[in-house]
Amino acid sequence: MPLSLLVSQLLNGIAVGMLYAVAALGLSIIKGLLNIPNFAHGAFYAVGAYLLYAVVSATESFWLGLVVATVVAGGLGVLVEWFGVRRLYGGAYLFQLLLLFGVSLVVTELLIVLWGPEGKSLSPPDFLQGALIFSGIFYPKYLLFTTVAGAVIIVAVWLLIERTRYGAIIRAGIEKTEMVSALGINIEVLFTLAFAFGAGLAGLAGALAAPIVGITATMGIDMLAMAFVVLVIGGLGSLYGAVFAGLLVGITQSLVALYWPSASTILIYVAMVLILLWRPQGLLGER
Amino acid sequence: MLLDVRDIHTFYGLSHVLHGVSLSVAEGRVVALVGRNGAGKTTTLRSIVGLTPPAEGSVVFEGETISGRKAYRNARSGIAYVPETRDVFSLLTVEENLRIAEDAASPWDVERVMRWFPALADLRDRKGSQLSGGQQQMMVIGRALVTGPRLLLLDEPSQGLAPVIVNDVLAMLKDLKTEGLSVLLVEQNIRMALELADDVYVMEHGAIVHHAAPDALAKDPAVLERYLGVAA
Numbered sequence: 001m002p003l004s005l006l007v008s009q010l011l012n013g014i015a016v017g018m019l020y021a022v023a024a025l026g027l028s029i030i031k032g033l034l035n036i037p038n039f040a041h042g043a044f045y046a047v048g049a050y051l052l053y054a055v056v057s058a059t060e061s062f063w064l065g066l067v068v069a070t071v072v073a074g075g076l077g078v079l080v081e082w083f084g085v086r087r088l089y090g091g092a093y094l095f096q097l098l099l100l101f102g103v104s105l106v107v108t109e110l111l112i113v114l115w116g117p118e119g120k121s122l123s124p125p126d127f128l129q130g131a132l133i134f135s136g137i138f139y140p141k142y143l144l145f146t147t148v149a150g151a152v153i154i155v156a157v158w159l160l161i162e163r164t165r166y167g168a169i170i171r172a173g174i175e176k177t178e179m180v181s182a183l184g185i186n187i188e189v190l191f192t193l194a195f196a197f198g199a200g201l202a203g204l205a206g207a208l209a210a211p212i213v214g215i216t217a218t219m220g221i222d223m224l225a226m227a228f229v230v231l232v233i234g235g236l237g238s239l240y241g242a243v244f245a246g247l248l249v250g251i252t253q254s255l256v257a258l259y260w261p262s263a264s265t266i267l268i269y270v271a272m273v274l275i276l277l278w279r280p281q282g283l284l285g286e287r
Numbered sequence: 288m289l290l291d292v293r294d295i296h297t298f299y300g301l302s303h304v305l306h307g308v309s310l311s312v313a314e315g316r317v318v319a320l321v322g323r324n325g326a327g328k329t330t331t332l333r334s335i336v337g338l339t340p341p342a343e344g345s346v347v348f349e350g351e352t353i354s355g356r357k358a359y360r361n362a363r364s365g366i367a368y369v370p371e372t373r374d375v376f377s378l379l380t381v382e383e384n385l386r387i388a389e390d391a392a393s394p395w396d397v398e399r400v401m402r403w404f405p406a407l408a409d410l411r412d413r414k415g416s417q418l419s420g421g422q423q424q425m426m427v428i429g430r431a432l433v434t435g436p437r438l439l440l441l442d443e444p445s446q447g448l449a450p451v452i453v454n455d456v457l458a459m460l461k462d463l464k465t466e467g468l469s470v471l472l473v474e475q476n477i478r479m480a481l482e483l484a485d486d487v488y489v490m491e492h493g494a495i496v497h498h499a500a501p502d503a504l505a506k507d508p509a510v511l512e513r514y515l516g517v518a519a
Contacts (some may be wrong), residue, residue, distance in 0.1 A: 093427055177489040179374035180318040183388040184362035184434055 001258065004136035009254045017207050017250020018150025023223055023231040024242035025157060026201030031231065032174045032239055033194045036085060037093065039100035041227055042220025043107035043203045044073045048203030049219060051212040052113055053122050062125035066207050073203020076107075077196035086188065096183040104220070111217040119216040147210050153204065154243055161239065170194060229272050235285020244284060261277060288347075289314045289469050290335070290438055293437055295354070297334045303488075304330045305341065306493040310471075312438065312486075317460075317470040318503070319480035322490035322514060328473040331490070332440045335471070337361045342438065349437065365437030371446060371473075373427045377416035381407055382433040384415055385430050393435025400422035400429035404459075404517075421452035438469045445476040453479065477517050481505050489514045 007243045023045060030038045048069035055065035080103055088096045122131065124142035160166035173180045173190055181187040206220070213219065228247050234241025249268055257264040275283065290312040297305040302485055305327050312318045322327050327485035333339040335346050337358035346354040347391070353361050362368070376384050385397045389464050401408040404425045411417060418426060432440055445453045457479055463470065464483065474480040479500040480487065489504075497504075506509060511517045 165386055168379055168387045171378055172384075172387055173378055175378060176374050178358075179340055179370070179376070180387075181357070181359040182362055182368045182370075183430070184359050184390065185387070186357075186359050228381060 002136070004138075005258065006255070008139065009136050009258050010251060011137070011139050011147075012143060013251035013254025014247065015146040015150070015212070015250070016227055016254060017247035018147050018154075018232050018245075019061075019205050019212075020223075020226055020250050021246025022153050023152055023202050023205040023210070023245045024196035024227045024234070024246050025154065025239070026205070027227050027231055028199075028236075028242040029233070030195055030198035031168075031172055031236060034085070034089065036089075036096050036195075037197065037225065038195075039097055039230075040080060040103040040107065041198070042222075042224030043104040044199040044202035044210070044220070045206035045223045046215075046217060046220035047076060047107060048073045048206030050115055050217075051203070051286070052207035053115075053120050053211050053215055056122060056125075059205070066204065069207035070200045070204040073199030073206070076139060076154045076197040076203075077199025078192055080199070081192045081195035086191065088190070094204050104224075106232055108217045115217070117217070119214055120211050120213050125204055125213045127260055129143055142211055146212065149208060153201070158240070159283070166247070226268070229268060231282075232274050235282025237282040238282065241282055241284035245282070248283075288312070289316075289349060290471065291347040292335060293347065294329070295331075295334055295346065296339035297341045297444055299329050299330075299339065299402065302494050305334060305379060305384045307344065308493070308495055309493060310488050310495060310498075312469055312471050315467045315469055316485045317464050317472060317483050318486045318488065319427040319472045319474055319484035320488050320490060321474060321477060321480050322496075323473075323516060326490040327493040328490055328492075329442055329447045332368060332370075332442055332471065333349070333474060336366050336440060338368070349483060350365075355382075357469055361471045362481060363437065366389075366433035366440060367434050367436035367438070368440045369427050369444065371441060373423050375415040375418065375423045375427060377414060379415055380412050380417065381418070381426055384426055385433055386445075388430045389433040391434070393433050395429075395432040395435070397433055400432060404429060421449070421455065422449050424448065424452075424456055425459070428456075432463075436468070437461070440471050440473075442473045445451050445471075457482065 012078050027038055027041050030036055051069040054064040055068045056062055071190055084099050088099060128142045131138050161170060169180065169190060171186055173187060177187055230245045231242055233249065234245030253264045253268060256267050289313045292310045292312060294307045294309050296304055296307060308331055320331060322328055326356050334341045337356055341354055345352050348364065348366060353364065353510060382397065385400060389397055406422060407426055407429060410422060448456065453476065460483055469498050472480060472483060481504065484501050487499055488495050489505050489510065496514060497510055
């Protein structure tokens with residue numbers, strides 16, 4: 001196996017891992033603050049991909065497409081939280097799961113109604129087409145872009161959560177919801193915003209992924225499963241465990257695909273089981 | 288009257304905890320609520336702030352009925368609650384703990400709290416979980432002050448603190464009283480309650496069973512013994 005191929009595949013894995021990390025970070029915020037397993041996360045991801053496709057088809061603007069994908073997925077998150085999820089806070093997991101799984105099915109079907117059952121493909125914008133080639137390593141520009149964009153998003157989210165008053169309120173709310181409301185903070189609005197924020201991150205991840213993985217109404221299902229795996233491996237209580245585990249999973253998957261392509265996905269699940277046996281709280285989770 | 292609690296009944300699920308509690312706090316007064324464990328003191332405070340809303344009766348604050356409103360609105364209208372468990376945000380720094388509560392209209396801003404408790408200023412960047420019990424208590428009182436309260440609900444501020452620290456907390460509360468802050472204080476430490484309060488209510492089994500001035504109560508060994516288990 002030539003080294004250059006290994007490096008190419010590693011770079012590929014980092015880009016995919018960034019997408020996992022961004023999607024899982026959204027899932028992690030929703031799980032952490034609202035204690036809700038967002039089974040509609042994959043649907044928001046697919047919505048993001050279709051919106052990028054629609055906006056690029058209509059206006060040719062990739063940047064506008066990313067913004068619309070994020071904002072509309074977030075807006076959809078507001079609706080889902082407002083009309084559905086908020087009635088189930090503190091209730092049984094089963095109901096939350098059923099509601100969000102239902103939302104996911106409805107959204108997936110709507111995408112098919114609107115855009116048809118066959119998948120769509122979207123090429124990267126002109127300035128991100130082609131590849132960088134250095135010492136035999138083939139690095140598509142769009143993957144480089146995805147990696148940089150993922151890193152920028154993660155750092156921006158980190159700054160928002162760790163360095164702003166809103167972020168401090170979110171961290172306080174994750175720990176002691178009731179006390180936050182006793183300090184005069186409208187926790188319901190905070191919950192809606194957090195859900196929308198997580199959904200927006202899913203939409204953005206979906207849009208970024210669209211030129212790489214292609215666009216189908218069910219694309220979110222694979223991502224949802226992977227995002228939960230990433231969340232569990234990283235540690236459910238840890239916001240940033242998702243980032244670390246996302247990269248780890250992306251890279252592992254890509255490298256394994258070189259040697260044993262058919263096992264690259266199943267191996268991640270096996271790894272999850274082993275990690276859970278060794279550290280039930282996940283890699284960065286705390287007990 | 289700043290606060291009027293009128294015949295409230297509060298439940299936790301099916302269990303009936305408060306059986307018609309009435310009490311009032313006048314502007315600028317410190318009122319103590321004492322009684323044994325499980326008498327319903329904490330539930331009374333939680334009912335007032337709206338975390339465990341009463342099923343019957345009403346809470347009137349500054350002439351407005353506030354029972355039935357959400358806790359965050361009651362907090363914004365000037366009721367600050369310091370729980371028995373203190374509820375420090377352990378992952379936030381001391382400064383962040385105060386900052387998220389800060390209201391621009393409060394006479395107390397974060398810097399004033401830091402000047403008032405110089406110990407906190409030195410611990411500004413320390414995480415909430417790294418503070419001692421006494422430091423935590425100072426911080427959560429500071430956190431209540433920066434919300435700009437007209438009434439402070441204080442649940443067992445002396446609990447779990449060394450006697451020396453209890454004296455510090457007592458001195459602090461006396462300062463606040465001098466400033467004219469109105470306080471409803473729940474306290475197991477009778478000496479502290481009697482020293483601070485202008486007015487004392489005694490609770491048992493979810494009801495007010497005695498209401499007296501602190502001097503009168505101090506001279507009433509029968510009441511102290513019966514409801515508080517204190518041999519005076």
